[in-house]
Amino acid sequence: MTERVYIHVGLPKTGTTYLQQCLLESREALAADGVLVPGKNHHFQTEAFWDLLGRRLRDVDQQGVAGGWRRLLDVTTPWRGRSVVLSEEFLVNARKPHVKKVVQAFAPAEVHVVVTVRDLGRVLGSMWQQELSKGRTWTWAEFVAAVRDPEEGPATAGVAFWLRQDLARVLATWESAVPQERIHVVVVPPAGAPPTRLLELFAEATDLDPATLTPTTTRDNSSVGVVETELLRRLNEGLGDRLNERQYLYLVNRVLKPALHERASGTSFRLPASELAWVAEKGRETVALLAAGSYHVVGDPQHLVPEPGSAGPGTDPGDVGDAELASAALTALTGTVEHYGNYWWRTRRRKEAPSAGGAERAASGTRALAYRTRVGLLERADRNRFLGWAARRYLAWRTRTG
Structure with a gap:
């Protein structure tokens, strides 16, 4: 098969969705250059790696996942171009047996691993929001406390966070089958850098022509502000477990978040100054880890250590007022009604109408046109002085004549 297979494994909230969308939209140009990005959409790769790792949505029968790993190999194995590029952040959950199976499946191709990593101070808010988008109900304070010390906060928060964000563990897992020299660590540029900069760094790591x-x-993974996120958290408390995972994800990602994104309050998460010290220390530990290894590091590792100016009071979600929440809730309700109104209209069953003769249809149509004309004129009366006067005179006339 191909000479090289590049596998991008995340970490989560490090621009993975952006990179995956760029790869998919560039499939034809990449193929012409000898690079295969398999699948017409990202679900193809997701199903493959979910099949490999055993991932399923809660309370959902996902029959399409079964066989996904084989289907991916059926597409990639015949490729004779210079490389294959895969991307799926769920692979941060891979264990050593999974890694061994992946490397063996692509043999004799040379497997390379790409890991994107980002300043922890910026990851915290994004991860909290992502977890709330999956139905969690932790407050911001509870989440930060659990990440800082998984022994004290909710285990589902701190433990789950570090299982996906512990770079040392992820690297050690993939090193069990892939030499360090073939592991490429891409450092996400700091806040304010253009998104294309991350794409350039990724291209360097995967030997792609920019x-x-x-x-x-x-924008398939748009974030929202502090007020909107707190609203989602409280919605989760009210919903409990009454929806299965697919129902919930559809509601949040296709209906609520797009509506809330349109009215985003503009208040974003900023790392509280009180949390800067331990987050900066974690960043320095990551820099030291990369310096001690033989990894191919793309980007500036110092961007993993938050600058003092990056922290601030920000907006504490716990301080969001009822008026702000009410405004966001009205936006969410409006978006939901609009979405499902349009959905019902597209999918409604049309009633079978009794048959009528041509003359009957013509007469009925004339009466309908006259009625629509009267209603249309009345609806315009507030915007037209003459029509407003005429509507009032018409009302007085109807009152007299009945």
């Missing part, structure tokens, strides 16, 4: 990559304008 000219073949199209920067995407699609």
Whole structure:
């Protein structure tokens, strides 16, 4: 098969969705350059790696996942171009047996691993929001406390966070089958850098020609502000477990978050100054880890240590007022009604109408046109002085004549 297979494994909230969308939109140009990005959409790769690792949505029968790993190999194995590029952040959950199976499956191709990593101070808020988008109900304070010390906060918060964000563990797992020299660590640029900069760094790590990559304008993973996130947290408390995972994800990602994104309050998460010290220390530990290894590091590792100016009071979600929440809730309700109104209209069953003759239809149509004309004129009366006067005179006339 191909000479090289690049496997991008995340970490989560490090621009993975952006990179995956760029790869998909650049498939044709990449293929012309000898690079295969399998699948017409990202579900193809997701199903493959979920099949490999055993991931399923809660209370959902996902029959399409079974066989996904084989289908991925059926597409990649015949490829004779210079490389294959895969991307799925769920692979941070892979264990050593999974890694061994992946490397063996792609043999004799040379497997390379790409890990994107980001300043922990910026990851915290994004991860909290992502977890709330999966139905969690921890407050911001509870979440930060659990990440800082998993022994004290909710285990589902701190433990789950570090299982996906512990770079040392992820690297050690993949090193069990892939030499350090073939592990590429991409440091996400600091806040304010153009998104294309991350794409350039990723291209360097995967030996792609930047000219073949199209920067995407699609926003499939848009974030919202502090007020909107706190509203989602409280919604989760009210919902409990009454929806299965697919129902919930559809509601949040297709209906609520797009509506809330349109009215985002503009208040974003900023690392509280009181948390800066331990987050900065974690960043320095990561820098030391990368310096001690033989990894191919792309980007500036110092960007993993938050600057003092990056912390601040921000907006504490616990301080969000009822008026702000009510405004966000009205936006969410409006978006939900609009979405399901349009959905019902597209999928409604049309009633079978009794048959009528041509003359009957013509007469009925004339009466309908006259009625619509009267209603249309009345609806315009507030915007037209003459029509407003005429509507009032018409009302007086109807009152007299009945």
